[in-house]
Every structure is written in C-alpha cells, then in structure tokens.
Amino acid sequence: MPPSRDDDNATEERLRLLVGLVVVLGCCAAAGFAAFALRLPGPLPTPLALVGLCGFLIIAHKLRVHVRVKSSMDSNTWGEVPVLVGLTLLPAHWVVFCAITAGVVIRCLDWRGLQKTAFGVAKGALTTSSAAAVFLAFGVQADLSEPPFPVIPIMVALAAFILVDHLAFVPVVSTATASGKWQVALHDWTSKVILHFGELVAILSVVGVLATGTDPVLLLGVPLVVVCMHLWQSRSVRTREERESWQRLAKATDELNAVDLTQVLHSATTRAAQIFSAAEATIDLAARSVRATGSQVLADGPQAAARSAPPDETTVDLVAHDGSVRVGVLRLRFGGTVRLTEVEQYKLRTFASAVCTAIRNAQAYAELARIAAENAHAAAHDPLTGLANRRRLYDHAEQLFRSTGHSGLFALLLIDLNHFKEVNDTLGHAAGDHVLCEVAGRLRASAAPGDLVARLGGDEFAVLFTGLPTPALAGHRATGMLAALDAGIEVEGMQLTVEAAGGIALAAGTGSVEELMRRADIAMYQAKRAGEQTVVYAHARDTADLERLMLTGELRRAVAEHEFTVDFQPIVDLGTGEVMAAEALARWHHPDQGSLSPVRFLETVERSGQLPAFADAVLEQSLIARQSWREAGFDLPVAVNVSPRSLLDPTFPSAVLARLAKHDVPPNRLVLELAETLTISQLDVVERTLAELRNAGVRLAIDDFGTGVSSLSVLSRIPVHQLKIDREFVAGVETSTEAAAVVRTTVDLARNLHLTVVAEGVESEPQRRALWALGCVAGQGHLFARPYSAARFLGILQRGCGGRPGVLAVALHDEGSVIRMPVRRLPNLPA
Known part of the structure; x- marks a missing residue:
C-alpha cells in the first residue's frame, strides 16, 4: 500500500529538524572559532597558504568513490587529509574558515538545493571544528615553516572527525531512506576502515616529510599512493556493488x-x-x-x-x-x-x-481469472434474469443440509406464474422475457438477507429461505414475496397483472434437495388447484405414492429379470362384436408387491434411465404375442402406448422399425397410441419423430382425445389415423347430453378427416348401443373383456361368442340389414 500523505509529511518534518540541528551546531562551531580568533589574534597567514588549503580541500572532496547511493549526503571522501595536514601548518580557526569556504564553493558548484547545501557546509564546519578542538586540547602549535609532527593528536583528531561525521550523517540518511541507523552506519564498513587507515597513512606521511625536513620530492609519492588507494577502493566498492546488484536483480526477478x-x-x-x-x-x-x-x-x-x-x-x-x-x-x-x-x-x-x-x-x-469468474457466474446463474439457476439452488441447499452450524431453519418456496403462456402467445417472447425480468427483480428486492432467489426455468421461480427462527415465518415471508408481484407490469403500453401460486416445504432434519423440491412442487400444485396463493406442504395431504419412489432403484433389476409383462384388451366392432385389434397394457410383477399397474410405476420409469429398455421390452412382447395370434389364424393389429419422453428420443423410430423387421410384422399392423395432453408441449420434436414412423407405415392414434387443451392443434400437426374417446365421455354418453355432444362432434370430425374412432371404457350394453347410434364404430372395455395375458387372450379369441371365433358380443343388427352409405361431401362454402 502506498504511504499516506501524512506519513510523507511526517518524514519531511523529521528530516528538516535533523538538518536544522546540524546547521545550528555547525553555525555554533564556526561562531566559537571566530570568537576564539578575535580573542587571540595572531599573524595573518599568507593568502597563498589559505588559497592552497582551500584548493586542497576542494580536490580532496572531488576524490569521492563514485557509487550511486540513496542519498547524496555521502561521507566517503578524502576531506580528512587536507584538514588534519592544515591543522599542523595553520592556526585552527583559519583551517575552519578554509573548510567552510571550500564547502560553500563545492556546494555551489554542485547545487542540489538549499537544504542539502546547508547540510553539507554545516557538517564540514562541525567535523573540521571537532578535529581543530582536539589539536587545541593537545596544545599543538601550528607552524608553516617548521610544522610539528604530533602523531597522537593526529590520530585522535581523525577519530573525532570520523565520529562527528557519522553522528551528523547517519540520522539524516536513515530518516531520508527509511533505513535503520545501524544499517546505514555499518554499510560497507570494511572499505571505510581501509579508507580511513589510508587517510591516516597519507596524513602522517605528509606531516612527517614536512616536519623532518626530508626531501620534499618524497611528497610527490603521497598523491600517487592516495590515487592508488582511491582506485583500489573504488574498484572494490564497484565490484561489491555489482555483485550485490546482480543478486538483487535475481531476487527481484523471483519476486x-x-x-x-x-x-x-x-x-x-x-x-x-x-x-x-x-x-x-x-x-x-x-x-x-x-x-x-x-x-x-x-x-x-x-x-x-x-x-x-x-x-x-x-x-x-x-x-x-x-x-x-x-x-x-x-x-x-x-x-x-x-x-x-x-x-x-x-x-x-x-x-x-x-x-x-x-x-x-x-x-x-x-x-x-475474469473469464473463469464469468463462466462460473454463468454456470450458476440464469442468463435472462441474472438470478441463481437450478444448479446453484441445489448446491446451496445441499450445503445447508450438510452443514451443522447454520442457525435457524430453512425452507423452499416454489413459485409458478399463472397463465404466463398467454403472455408469450399473445404479445410474443420479448414481452414474456420482460415480464420474467420484472418478476425476478421484485423477488430479489423483497428477499431477506441470506435468502437465495433462483429461476428454475420457464415461469418457475424458487426462493430458499434461511435463518428461520420458527416454521411459521416461512409462510409470512412467502406471502410478502408474492405480494410484491401484485403491482401491474407495463408491457408495450399495457398494464399486465401477474398472478402466482407458491408451494412451501420446510427442510426436515434429514432428507435431500430432491425431496425438498418434490414437496414444494406438490404444495405449489395444491395451491393452484385450490386457487390459493400459498400452501405449506403437509404429509397428510401428500397424494404422491411414496412407495412408488422406492421403486426407482429396482427398475434395472426388473428389466433384467423380465418382471415387466404385457396384458391385452380387445378392441371390438360395436356393431358386429368382432375383434378388430388388441391394446397392449404393461404390468410389473413385483416380487414383493405383486402385480403393479402402469399408474403405480410408469412415472418412475419415465424419470429414470430405464425408459428405452422398458419400451423395448413392451414392444417386443407385444409383437411376439401378435405373431402367436397370427399363427393361430387371427391377424390382428396391436396397439402399444408410447411415452412422450420416448418420442423425444431421435433413435426411437429406428428401434421400432428394427423390432418390426425382426418379427416380420408389417408396419401397418402396429398402432402407437400417443398421450395428446403431453405431446403438445414438444410438437416441434414430436412431429419429426412421428412423421418418420408414419412414412414407414406405422399407424398412429391419439389416446384420451378431448381431455387436452389443444386437441385441434394436435390433429392439425400430428398425422394420426385414429382417435380414442376418453372413458369420461363414454361413461355419460347415455345420460348426459353434453357427453353425447362431445362424442358426436368427435365422430363427425373423424369422419371428415378420414379417421377411425374407438371408445374407451365401454362397460354396459346401453353405452354400446348409444355409441353405435352416434356413429362410433369401435370400442373397448369390460363389456367385452378385461385385459388378459397373450395366451388367455388367444383362448378368448378361439372360444368366441356363440361359437363364432373372433367375436366377443352379439351383433346389434342382422347381417346385411344395414347398408353403409358413402360419406356425403358438402360443397365448399364461400369465404
């Protein structure tokens, strides 16, 4: 994190205080030596000596080790040499004066701001003053003509010079670079020790030559030694800095x-x-x-x-x-x-x-990471509304079931919009999407913190309530959420009112997400049937057969061990009583529960992965039974019920035709009965599947005709050959004018479309006669025979009625007394 402006200001303030302290101390030292010079005046040194000392100081300062450090206030110079040599030649106050003068010149030539300039000059005054004070303390008398050779004072003065330099230098640099004081003080200490030792040698060499009167030519060797040491130190420092720099580079690359x-x-x-x-x-x-x-x-x-x-x-x-x-x-x-x-x-x-x-x-x-987050969000959210999808809802609910630390109860509210299909059909899908988005927004806004709102698909939503202190609060929350949908929604300038029904299921201590969803679904449909807004699931009102759900795990065994069998019920000509065909009805001979009708297990089979195997087993047994009847002289078509889920399987037509070819059965001797109320929702897919079967010669029938909401739409899109009137209308055909009208209308419609009509559930002779009078030519029901196995069915055919094989009822008229008139076609009416 970048430092705050307050931190920067505090650092600058501390740095200014430290620099100011050094400047004040430097001014005090300079003033003290100025006062000392005024009190003890001496002979004025020659201008040449003063200029020479100043020049010597400037040259020594320029002999710095050229290393780029974090602060330009570096002390690695040869400035100690001219100061200590000058103290043996000139009075102390003149040496301090020359040091200050040289410092000003150096800083002006290398201007780096007022603060750094003031610090450098003041530090030079302090260090020079400390060395001069040592010489004064030891009583060393400077003499330009006969300089002394005070070894001990020189060593002590050099130590004082170095100590004061570090005391002034280290705190300032430490503050400026945010480094530790010891880290700054001990930085490159070995090179500094060697440098100071070389300085001491150079000082003693120069002073010794001057004091002993040795040949001055020897002084020419001192600069050579100084330069050599300077080059050696520079090289060693640069080598070390290069090595450390490459190491820092390698470390930085890793970071x-x-x-x-x-x-x-x-x-x-x-x-x-x-x-x-x-x-x-x-x-x-x-x-x-x-x-x-x-x-x-x-x-x-x-x-x-x-x-x-x-x-x-x-x-x-x-x-x-x-x-x-x-x-x-x-x-x-x-x-x-x-x-x-x-x-x-x-x-x-x-x-x-x-x-x-x-x-x-x-x-x-x-x-x-962004793409992964988008994909993860897309995988867990509905693309239209942005709500959680079914997968996200299931995962979250599963976590709640596994968690033992969540507080409170949780429940599931399943919401279904009433009559939403009318919005899509009337205003189009764009308007429907707008309504769904508005509903999603209202549900999201009315949800409590921690609740999960999801869209399961279509017009179905779900809300997972969490943190419920009492079960009753689930109903209160659900009522509030559904109330948020009461306000009208404007679509294309029209105000639409959204009505919804909700089912609430409280999560049990043990269970699964699927069971919670099943219970909420049951409660929601109970609310729809009762016209209520919400219904809470109650086990006593659960109309689902829970034992049927346990059959799911036994389906694979049932298929493998041929527990599914087929019974057959005849379809009879209502006028002559002659058997026209047979309908195959599946049964499950369960080892523990006995014979189970399709009502008990068909839904379970459809929801499992065993539907193709089940359908193939039923078709196989039906074709085998038909072959046995044909060999006995009864060449009857066989009708087999087809699950709507089978029609969604693109391999279903080829599987059916393969079975027909295997048993050498003409395709027109097989009738596939379709559930009209279920296939309407998947007409686009079903049309292609059924067209392939019809083109191959397989005959098609619509079962329970009249009970669906779009019977005419089905007839216009599905190429069928036969209509089967639901037993509900057959039961009231002799007593209800409405039921008779439905049957008459269906017969007339079938006659105009060249279709045959079969009445289901014929239980009595009056029903038979009423259907015959209305024009229905075929029927099936207990009046003629109950469903039997293939062998018993063959026995019934052989035994017949009144000694007539293949006839199960007495004819309603004498043979030849009824003349079938051709269908009279009406002329086209003008538009």
Missing part, C-alpha cells in the same frame, strides 16, 4: 513471479530503485502509473499528463526479449546527472524485460 498486477508493479518499482540506487522509480502503463523509492510506494493511480523528462531521469521501454510487445515505460530518477555504464545498461534492459514478462503474465492471469 516478479506473481499473479497480481498490483503486487508486480509495486515490487518492480521498489526493486528498480534499490538495484540501480535511484532516488525514485516509476512504471507508466497505458492507464496506470506507479512511483516508488527503494523502501516504499509513493503513488499508484491514473497516469498523469505527458511531461518532458528531467535531466536526472533515465527511461527504458518495457518490452519483451524479442522486442515484439511494449507494455509501458520504466523511469529512474537519480537526483543528479548519471551516466550508466554498458554493464548497467544491459542490466537495466534485462530487468525491464523481466518486468514486461511479469506484467504480461499478471495481465493474462487477470484476464483468465
């Missing part, structure tokens, strides 16, 4: 192997300042800029407007190794004019390339 872009940028800027000893490092990307020192990040935000680069700034493009991709610019500001060596330039390019790679990796990871 750049991060996946967070912010972490990469912060690490890269701070490490760049450390590796290249820059005052500040900045990375500019397309829309972001990060600036840092070697210890902290100073700024991280939008990139500022373009500016001209200052003279102390070095820039390098952040490009890949091959130069193909440029992601930004790295800027290094050194606080002074610096020329990088060839090795340093190579190192900078290497670092820039590593930073470029790290930035691209972080950006790529961020993009992958």
Whole structure:
C-alpha cells in the first residue's frame, strides 16, 4: 500500500529538524572559532597558504568513490587529509574558515538545493571544528615553516572527525531512506576502515616529510599512493556493488513471479530503485502509473499528463526479449546527472524485460481469472434474469443440509406464474422475457438477507429461505414475496397483472434437495388447484405414492429379470362384436408387491434411465404375442402406448422399425397410441419423430382425445389415423347430453378427416348401443373383456361368442340389414 500523505509529511518534518540541528551546531562551531580568533589574534597567514588549503580541500572532496547511493549526503571522501595536514601548518580557526569556504564553493558548484547545501557546509564546519578542538586540547602549535609532527593528536583528531561525521550523517540518511541507523552506519564498513587507515597513512606521511625536513620530492609519492588507494577502493566498492546488484536483480526477478498486477508493479518499482540506487522509480502503463523509492510506494493511480523528462531521469521501454510487445515505460530518477555504464545498461534492459514478462503474465492471469469468474457466474446463474439457476439452488441447499452450524431453519418456496403462456402467445417472447425480468427483480428486492432467489426455468421461480427462527415465518415471508408481484407490469403500453401460486416445504432434519423440491412442487400444485396463493406442504395431504419412489432403484433389476409383462384388451366392432385389434397394457410383477399397474410405476420409469429398455421390452412382447395370434389364424393389429419422453428420443423410430423387421410384422399392423395432453408441449420434436414412423407405415392414434387443451392443434400437426374417446365421455354418453355432444362432434370430425374412432371404457350394453347410434364404430372395455395375458387372450379369441371365433358380443343388427352409405361431401362454402 502506498504511504499516506501524512506519513510523507511526517518524514519531511523529521528530516528538516535533523538538518536544522546540524546547521545550528555547525553555525555554533564556526561562531566559537571566530570568537576564539578575535580573542587571540595572531599573524595573518599568507593568502597563498589559505588559497592552497582551500584548493586542497576542494580536490580532496572531488576524490569521492563514485557509487550511486540513496542519498547524496555521502561521507566517503578524502576531506580528512587536507584538514588534519592544515591543522599542523595553520592556526585552527583559519583551517575552519578554509573548510567552510571550500564547502560553500563545492556546494555551489554542485547545487542540489538549499537544504542539502546547508547540510553539507554545516557538517564540514562541525567535523573540521571537532578535529581543530582536539589539536587545541593537545596544545599543538601550528607552524608553516617548521610544522610539528604530533602523531597522537593526529590520530585522535581523525577519530573525532570520523565520529562527528557519522553522528551528523547517519540520522539524516536513515530518516531520508527509511533505513535503520545501524544499517546505514555499518554499510560497507570494511572499505571505510581501509579508507580511513589510508587517510591516516597519507596524513602522517605528509606531516612527517614536512616536519623532518626530508626531501620534499618524497611528497610527490603521497598523491600517487592516495590515487592508488582511491582506485583500489573504488574498484572494490564497484565490484561489491555489482555483485550485490546482480543478486538483487535475481531476487527481484523471483519476486516478479506473481499473479497480481498490483503486487508486480509495486515490487518492480521498489526493486528498480534499490538495484540501480535511484532516488525514485516509476512504471507508466497505458492507464496506470506507479512511483516508488527503494523502501516504499509513493503513488499508484491514473497516469498523469505527458511531461518532458528531467535531466536526472533515465527511461527504458518495457518490452519483451524479442522486442515484439511494449507494455509501458520504466523511469529512474537519480537526483543528479548519471551516466550508466554498458554493464548497467544491459542490466537495466534485462530487468525491464523481466518486468514486461511479469506484467504480461499478471495481465493474462487477470484476464483468465475474469473469464473463469464469468463462466462460473454463468454456470450458476440464469442468463435472462441474472438470478441463481437450478444448479446453484441445489448446491446451496445441499450445503445447508450438510452443514451443522447454520442457525435457524430453512425452507423452499416454489413459485409458478399463472397463465404466463398467454403472455408469450399473445404479445410474443420479448414481452414474456420482460415480464420474467420484472418478476425476478421484485423477488430479489423483497428477499431477506441470506435468502437465495433462483429461476428454475420457464415461469418457475424458487426462493430458499434461511435463518428461520420458527416454521411459521416461512409462510409470512412467502406471502410478502408474492405480494410484491401484485403491482401491474407495463408491457408495450399495457398494464399486465401477474398472478402466482407458491408451494412451501420446510427442510426436515434429514432428507435431500430432491425431496425438498418434490414437496414444494406438490404444495405449489395444491395451491393452484385450490386457487390459493400459498400452501405449506403437509404429509397428510401428500397424494404422491411414496412407495412408488422406492421403486426407482429396482427398475434395472426388473428389466433384467423380465418382471415387466404385457396384458391385452380387445378392441371390438360395436356393431358386429368382432375383434378388430388388441391394446397392449404393461404390468410389473413385483416380487414383493405383486402385480403393479402402469399408474403405480410408469412415472418412475419415465424419470429414470430405464425408459428405452422398458419400451423395448413392451414392444417386443407385444409383437411376439401378435405373431402367436397370427399363427393361430387371427391377424390382428396391436396397439402399444408410447411415452412422450420416448418420442423425444431421435433413435426411437429406428428401434421400432428394427423390432418390426425382426418379427416380420408389417408396419401397418402396429398402432402407437400417443398421450395428446403431453405431446403438445414438444410438437416441434414430436412431429419429426412421428412423421418418420408414419412414412414407414406405422399407424398412429391419439389416446384420451378431448381431455387436452389443444386437441385441434394436435390433429392439425400430428398425422394420426385414429382417435380414442376418453372413458369420461363414454361413461355419460347415455345420460348426459353434453357427453353425447362431445362424442358426436368427435365422430363427425373423424369422419371428415378420414379417421377411425374407438371408445374407451365401454362397460354396459346401453353405452354400446348409444355409441353405435352416434356413429362410433369401435370400442373397448369390460363389456367385452378385461385385459388378459397373450395366451388367455388367444383362448378368448378361439372360444368366441356363440361359437363364432373372433367375436366377443352379439351383433346389434342382422347381417346385411344395414347398408353403409358413402360419406356425403358438402360443397365448399364461400369465404
């Protein structure tokens, strides 16, 4: 995290106080020696001596080890040599005066601001004054013509000079760089010790030659020694700095192997300042800029407007190794004019390339993370409304079932919109989508914190209530959520009212998400049937056969062990009593529960993965039975009920035709009975499947005709051959004019469409006669025979009625007394 402005201000304030303290102490030291000079005036040194000492101080200061450190207030110079030599030649106050003068000249020539200039001059005054005080304390008398050779005072004065220099230098640099004081003081201490020892040798050599009157030519060797030591120290320091720099570069490269872009940028800027000893490092990307020192990040935000680069700034493009991709610019500001060596330039390019790679990796990871988050969100949310989808709801509910630490109860509210199909059919799907989005928004807004609102599909929504203190609160919350749907919804300038029914199921201590959903679904349909807004699931009102659900695990065994059998009921000509066909009715001979009718198990089979095997077993047994009847002389068509789910299977037609070919049964001797009330919702798929079967010659029939909501739509889209009137109308055909009207209308419709009509559930002779009078030619029911096995069915056919095989009832008329008239076609009516 970048430091706050308050932290920066506090650091600057401490730095100003420390610099001010050094300046004050330097001024006091200078004033003290000025007062000392006024009290004890002596002979004025020659101007040449003063100028020479000042020049010597300036030259010594320029002999600094050229290393780019974090602060320009460095003390690694040879300034101690001219000061201590001068103290043996000139009075102490003149040496202090020359040091201050030389310091002012040096700082003015290398101007770096008022604060640094004042600090450098004051530090020079303090260090020179400390060495001069030592000489005065030891009573050393300076003499330009016959200088003394005070070895001990020189050593003590050098120690005082070094100590005062560090006392003034270390706190300031430590504050400016946010480094530890001991870290600054002990930095490169071995080189400093060698440097100070060389200074001592140089001082003693110069003073010894001057004091002993030795040949002055020997003094020419002192600069040579100083230069050699200076070059050696510079080389050793540079070598060490290069080694440490490469180590820092390697460490920085490792740190750049991060996946967070912010972490990469912060690490890269701070490490760049450390590796290249820059005052500040900045990375500019397309829309972001990060600036840092070697210890902290100073700024991280939008990139500022373009500016001209200052003279102390070095820039390098952040490009890949091959130069193909440029992601930004790295800027290094050194606080002074610096020329990088060839090795340093190579190192900078290497670092820039590593930073470029790290930035691209972080950006790529961020993009992958964004895509993964979008995919995860899409997998768990409805694309239209943005609500959680069925998978998310199930996962969340499963977690609640497994969790033992959640507080309170939880419940499921299942919501279904009433008459929503009319919105789609009347206004179009775009309007329907608008209504669904508005409903989703209202449910989301009315949900309590922690509740999960989901869209399961179509116009069905669900809300998972959590943290319920009492079961009764579930009903209260559900009422409030459904009340949020009462306000009208404006669609294409019209106000629509949304009505909904909700079923509530409380989660039991043990159970599953599927069972919770099943209970809520039962409660919701109970609410729809009762015309109520919400109904809470109650076990006593659960009309579902729970034992039937237990049969799911036994289906595979039932198919494998041929527990599914087929019984047959004849379809009879109502006029003659002759058997026209047979309908196959599946039975499950359960080893524990006995014979189960399709009502008990068909829904379970349809929801399992055993439906293809079940349908194939029923068709196989039906065709085998038909073959046995044909061999006995009864070539009857057989009708087999088809599950709507089978019609959605694209392999179903080929499987049926393969079975017919296997048993050598003509396709027109097989009738597939379709449930009209279920196939209407999947007409687009069903049409293709049934067209393939019809084109092959298989005959089709609509079962329970008249009970669906779109009977005429089914007839117009499904190419059928036969209609089977539901037993509900057959039961009232002799007593109800409405039922008789339905039968008459169905017969007339079938006659005009060239279809045959079969009445189901014929239980009595009056019903038979009434149906015959209305024009219905065929029927089935207990009046003629109950469902029997294939063998018993064959026996009934052979035995017949009145000694007539294949006839199960007495004819309603004498043979030949009825003349069938051709269908009279009406002329086309004008439009």
